Amino acid sequence: MVSPEASHFQSSPMAKYAGARARPVICFNDVVLFLGGAFMSLILVWSFFSFSNSPNLTFSADKTDASTKCTRGIDMRYDPTDPVFYDDPDLSYTIEKPVKNWDEKRKRWLELHPSFIPGSENRTVMITGSQSGPCKNPIGDHLLLRFFKNKVDYCRIHGHDIFYSNALLHPKMKSFWAKLPAVKAAMIAHPEAEWIWWVDSDALFTDMDFTPPFHRYRNHNLVVHGWPGVVYDDRSWTALNAGVFLIRNCQWSMELIDTWTSMGPVSPDFAKWGEIQRSIFKDKLFPESDDQTALIYLLFKHKEVYYPKIYLEGEYYFEGYWLEIVPGLANITERYLEMEREDATLRRRHAEKVSERYAAFREERFLRGESGGKGSKRRPFVTHFTGCQPCSGDHNTMYDGDTCWNGMIKAINFADNQVMRRYGFVHSDLGKTSPLQPVPFDYPDEPW
Amino acid sequence: MVSPEASHFQSSPMAKYAGARARPVICFNDVVLFLGGAFMSLILVWSFFSFSNSPNLTFSADKTDASTKCTRGIDMRYDPTDPVFYDDPDLSYTIEKPVKNWDEKRKRWLELHPSFIPGSENRTVMITGSQSGPCKNPIGDHLLLRFFKNKVDYCRIHGHDIFYSNALLHPKMKSFWAKLPAVKAAMIAHPEAEWIWWVDSDALFTDMDFTPPFHRYRNHNLVVHGWPGVVYDDRSWTALNAGVFLIRNCQWSMELIDTWTSMGPVSPDFAKWGEIQRSIFKDKLFPESDDQTALIYLLFKHKEVYYPKIYLEGEYYFEGYWLEIVPGLANITERYLEMEREDATLRRRHAEKVSERYAAFREERFLRGESGGKGSKRRPFVTHFTGCQPCSGDHNTMYDGDTCWNGMIKAINFADNQVMRRYGFVHSDLGKTSPLQPVPFDYPDEPW
Numbered sequence: 001m002v003s004p005e006a007s008h009f010q011s012s013p014m015a016k017y018a019g020a021r022a023r024p025v026i027c028f029n030d031v032v033l034f035l036g037g038a039f040m041s042l043i044l045v046w047s048f049f050s051f052s053n054s055p056n057l058t059f060s061a062d063k064t065d066a067s068t069k070c071t072r073g074i075d076m077r078y079d080p081t082d083p084v085f086y087d088d089p090d091l092s093y094t095i096e097k098p099v100k101n102w103d104e105k106r107k108r109w110l111e112l113h114p115s116f117i118p119g120s121e122n123r124t125v126m127i128t129g130s131q132s133g134p135c136k137n138p139i140g141d142h143l144l145l146r147f148f149k150n151k152v153d154y155c156r157i158h159g160h161d162i163f164y165s166n167a168l169l170h171p172k173m174k175s176f177w178a179k180l181p182a183v184k185a186a187m188i189a190h191p192e193a194e195w196i197w198w199v200d201s202d203a204l205f206t207d208m209d210f211t212p213p214f215h216r217y218r219n220h221n222l223v224v225h226g227w228p229g230v231v232y233d234d235r236s237w238t239a240l241n242a243g244v245f246l247i248r249n250c251q252w253s254m255e256l257i258d259t260w261t262s263m264g265p266v267s268p269d270f271a272k273w274g275e276i277q278r279s280i281f282k283d284k285l286f287p288e289s290d291d292q293t294a295l296i297y298l299l300f301k302h303k304e305v306y307y308p309k310i311y312l313e314g315e316y317y318f319e320g321y322w323l324e325i326v327p328g329l330a331n332i333t334e335r336y337l338e339m340e341r342e343d344a345t346l347r348r349r350h351a352e353k354v355s356e357r358y359a360a361f362r363e364e365r366f367l368r369g370e371s372g373g374k375g376s377k378r379r380p381f382v383t384h385f386t387g388c389q390p391c392s393g394d395h396n397t398m399y400d401g402d403t404c405w406n407g408m409i410k411a412i413n414f415a416d417n418q419v420m421r422r423y424g425f426v427h428s429d430l431g432k433t434s435p436l437q438p439v440p441f442d443y444p445d446e447p448w
Numbered sequence: 449m450v451s452p453e454a455s456h457f458q459s460s461p462m463a464k465y466a467g468a469r470a471r472p473v474i475c476f477n478d479v480v481l482f483l484g485g486a487f488m489s490l491i492l493v494w495s496f497f498s499f500s501n502s503p504n505l506t507f508s509a510d511k512t513d514a515s516t517k518c519t520r521g522i523d524m525r526y527d528p529t530d531p532v533f534y535d536d537p538d539l540s541y542t543i544e545k546p547v548k549n550w551d552e553k554r555k556r557w558l559e560l561h562p563s564f565i566p567g568s569e570n571r572t573v574m575i576t577g578s579q580s581g582p583c584k585n586p587i588g589d590h591l592l593l594r595f596f597k598n599k600v601d602y603c604r605i606h607g608h609d610i611f612y613s614n615a616l617l618h619p620k621m622k623s624f625w626a627k628l629p630a631v632k633a634a635m636i637a638h639p640e641a642e643w644i645w646w647v648d649s650d651a652l653f654t655d656m657d658f659t660p661p662f663h664r665y666r667n668h669n670l671v672v673h674g675w676p677g678v679v680y681d682d683r684s685w686t687a688l689n690a691g692v693f694l695i696r697n698c699q700w701s702m703e704l705i706d707t708w709t710s711m712g713p714v715s716p717d718f719a720k721w722g723e724i725q726r727s728i729f730k731d732k733l734f735p736e737s738d739d740q741t742a743l744i745y746l747l748f749k750h751k752e753v754y755y756p757k758i759y760l761e762g763e764y765y766f767e768g769y770w771l772e773i774v775p776g777l778a779n780i781t782e783r784y785l786e787m788e789r790e791d792a793t794l795r796r797r798h799a800e801k802v803s804e805r806y807a808a809f810r811e812e813r814f815l816r817g818e819s820g821g822k823g824s825k826r827r828p829f830v831t832h833f834t835g836c837q838p839c840s841g842d843h844n845t846m847y848d849g850d851t852c853w854n855g856m857i858k859a860i861n862f863a864d865n866q867v868m869r870r871y872g873f874v875h876s877d878l879g880k881t882s883p884l885q886p887v888p889f890d891y892p893d894e895p896w
Contacts, residue, residue, distance in 0.1 A: 030481050034481045034482070034484055034488075036485060037488075041489050042493070045490070073566070076607060077802070077804045077808060078802065078805060079805040089889040094872065116801075132882035138586065141588075141592075142581075142589040145592055145593045145614075152611075152612060153612075156609050162600060163600075164597040166882070167882040168882045168884065169871075169883070171883040185873070189871045192799060348535070351527075351638065354527040354561070357526060357527040360525060420615075423541060423617075423636075425633070433615050434616045441537040442537070
C-alpha cells in the first residue's frame with residue numbers, strides 16, 4: 001500500500017517529487033550526482049588549461065604555436081608599499097658596510113614584484129666602466145666609446161640592461177679595485193637581476209650570437225675564465241682573469257665582495273696583502289695587492305670554501321687573449337660566411353630582436369660540440385685587449401701600440417659586422433670603419 | 449501494493465536504487481543535479497580567476513593587488529617561417545630605394561610575432577651617433593662617451609632599446625645628413641618599434657623621470673621642438689631643431705625620409721636646394737642644403753601636407769638650448785630636493801627598474817600643470833649643446849670653449865645625480881665628476 005501522504009499527492013505532477021523526497025536513499029544519490037557534475041566540469045576546465053599551456057617548442061624549425069600568452073613583460077610602474085630591504089636604514093650601498101640575509105631580501109622583493117619573476121632565473125645586468133676624466137692616449141676615449149657601443153649592441157640583442165660606471169664610489173678604490181663597489185651597488189639597485197656581469201672597458205664581444213651556458217653555472221656563484229692547474233700547480237697570477245666575470249646576486253657573493261675588498265686599498269693590511277700575493281705568485285705584475293691576484297689567492301689558500309663556488313671556465317673564450325685571437329679573425333669571418341652559403345635559413349633576413357632564433361639554428365646545424373676555445377670553429381666570445389691600456393696608452397712593451405690599436409679596430413669591426421647585418425650593411429674591410437657597404441638580398445649566396 | 453519486481457528486491461540494499469531507477473521522473477532530476485553541480489563548480493572557478501586577475505591600480509599609493517598575470521615579455525627566440533617583408537628581394541635597407549606599403553608590412557610582422565604586440569603602441573628605439581674616427585677636440589670623444597652613457601641610462605630606466613651609429617651608410621650622406629639612412633635602416637631592423645627617436649650626440653637627457661606625452665602625438669608622425677610662428681612668420685632656420693626627433697615607424701615617414709633625402713647630398717639638385725633654402729630663410733647658417741632647413745622648407749612650402757602630421761612641440765624642452773638652461777641647474781636641483789624633503793614617498797629608496805612609479809608620484813604631487821618650458825618648475829627634459837661642437841671643438845664663437853665644456857660637465861653630472869641616487873650616491877658638486885658621495889638613508893630629509 002502507498003502511504004497516506006503519498007496517496008494524497010499521487011494525482012498531481014508534484015506527487016512524483018513528493019514521493020521521491022520522502023525516501024532518504026535519493027538524497028545520497030542526489031549528492032553523488034551533484035558532485036559528479038562538479039567533478040566532471042573541473043576535469044574539463046583542467047584539461048582545457050593544460051592543453052593551451054603546452055610548452056612552446058622554440059628550437060624547432062617547424063611552424064610552432066604562436067606564443068600569445070602572458071606577454072606583458074615587467075611592470076615598471078608598480079612598487080607596493082610593503083616594506084622591503086630598501087626601507088631598512090641599516091642597509092647601505094657602500095662597500096664598507098656588509099649586507100646580511102641578502103638571499104631572503106631579494107626573494108621578498110621578487111615576491112612583491114611578481115611581474116619580474118618570469119625570466120628571473122638568469123636575468124643579467126652588465127656593468128662596465130672607465131676613469132672619470134679624459135684619457136691620456138689621444139685615441140683612448142674614442143676606443144672606449146667604440147668598446148662601449150659594442151657592449152650596448154650585445155646587450156640589446158640579448159635583452160640585458162647595461163650600466164657604465166665612470167665615477168669612483170670610494171675614493172681609495174681606484175683602478176681595478178673600482179669595479180667592486182660598482183658591482184655591489186648594482187646588486188642592490190637591481191634586485192631583479194640574478195647575475196651581474198662585470199666586463200672591463202677593454203674587452204669586446206666578438207660573438208654576438210653566443211649566450212653563456214648558464215645551466216652549467218647553476219651551482220656556482222662566480223664565473224671567470226681560468227684553469228685550476230694554473231692556480232694550484234703553476235701558481236701564476238694569470239690563472240684567471242678578473243676583468244670579465246659573472247657574479248650571482250646572492251649573499252655568498254656579498255660576502256665574497258667583502259672578503260675580496262679586505263685585501264684592497266681600503267684595508268689597513270693592504271701593504272701586507274701585496275707582500276703575501278707576491279710571495280706565492282712569483283709572476284705577479286703589479287707590486288701592490290691587485291684584485292685578480294687577490295681572487296686567485298682565495299682559491300689557492302681556501303680551496304674548500306671557494307673552489308666549489310667559483311667556476312673556472314676554460315672551455316671557451318669567456319674572456320680571450322687578443323693576441324692569439326686577432327690574427328684569425330678574417331678566417332673566422334670566411335668560415336661563418338661558408339655556413340651561410342650552405343644554409344638558406346642562416347641567410348634569411350630578420351628583425352634584430354629575434355637574432356637569438358638564428359643563433360640557435362646556427363648552433364644546431366654547425367656548432368654542436370664546438371667548445372669555443374683556442375682552435376675552435378666558433379667565433380671567440382669575448383676578446384680582451386689585456387696589456388694594451390687604450391686609455392692611458394701605456395701598453396705592455398712586448399707589443400707596439402699600433403698592433404694594439406689596429407687589432408682593436410679589426411676586432412671591433414669584426415663584431416660590428418654581426419650587428420650591422422641586421423641593418424643591411426657590412427664592413428667589407430675589417431680595417432675600415434666607414435663607410436659601410438649595403439648587403440645584397442640573400443647575401444652571401446650571390447656573388448659579392 | 450508494491451510491484452512484484454520491487455518486492456523481490458525489497459529486502460536487499462540494492463532494492464532502494466532498483467525501485468528509484470524504474471521511475472523516469474528521477475532521470476530528469478538526476479540531469480538537473482548533475483548540471484547543477486557542473487555549473488556551481490564553473491562559477492567557483494570563474495570567481496577564483498576573476499579575483500586573482502583583478503586590475504592593478506598602479507597609480508594608487510595603497511596596497512594594490514600584485515599583478516601576476518601575463519608577464520613573460522617578448523619572445524626573442526621565435527620567428528615563424530611565414531614570409532614577411534624581409535623575404536622580399538625588392539625590399540632594401542638603403543636610402544636610395546623607397547619602401548612601399550610599410551604599414552601593411554609592419555602589421556603583418558607584428559601579427560606573426562604576437563609576443564611583441566603588448567606594449568607596441570608606443571614602443572621606442574633610440575638612435576644616436578657620431579663620426580667614425582677620433583675627434584679633433586682632445587676631450588671630444590670623452591664628452592661623446594659621457595653623452596652616450598647618459599642616453600643609455602635614460603633608455604635603461606624607461607625600457608627603450610638604443611643603437612649608436614658611427615659608420616656612414618652612404619658615403620655622401622655625411623654630417624647631419626647621416627642620420628637619415630641610419631633612421632631608415634633602424635625602422636626596417638626594428639619592426640617592433642612604433643617610434644624611432646633620433647637624438648644628436650651633443651644632446652643630453654636632463655630629466656630622467658620624464659616620458660614624452662605620446663598620447664599628444666597620436667595623430668602625428670614626426671615630433672620636433674619648434675614653433676609655427678617662427679616657420680611661417682619669422683621664416684627662420686631655427687624654427688625647429690632637427691637634432692632631436694620622434695619619427696613614427698610608418699609609410700608616411702618612409703615617404704618623408706625619401707623627400708627629405710631628395711634635398712640632400714645624394715640629389716643632383718643638392719646645390720639648387722641650398723640656394724632655395726637660403727633665399728627663403730635668411731638666417732640660415734650653413735651655405736649648403738642642410739637637413740634642418742630642408743624640413744622647415746617642407747612645412748613652409750607644403751603646409752597642407754606636412755603641418756597636420758608634424759607636431760611642433762613648443763610646450764616643453766623636447767630639445768632645449770643649453771645656454772638658457774645650464775645657469776639654472778643648481779636651482780632646479782634644490783627645488784627637487786625640496787619636493788623630496790616634503791614628501792617621504794619621494795625619499796623612498798627603490799629598485800632602478802621601478803623608477804617610473806616614483807616619477808608618477810612626483811608628477812601627481814608637484815608637477816601637475818607644469819608645462820616644462822622656459823621658467824618652468826620642471827627639470828629641462830633634453831639639454832642640447834647646439835653650437836658647442838664637442839667633437840671638432842669648432843664651437844660657435846659667440847661663446848668660448850670653456851663655457852661649453854664646463855656647461856656640459858655640469859649638465860652631465862646634474863643628470864647623473866638622478867641616476868646615481870638609485871645606486872646610493874650623488875655628485876655633491878656638479879662641477880666634479882668623481883668621487884661620488886654616499887647618500888644617507890632618507891636623504892634629503894636628514895641634514896646633509
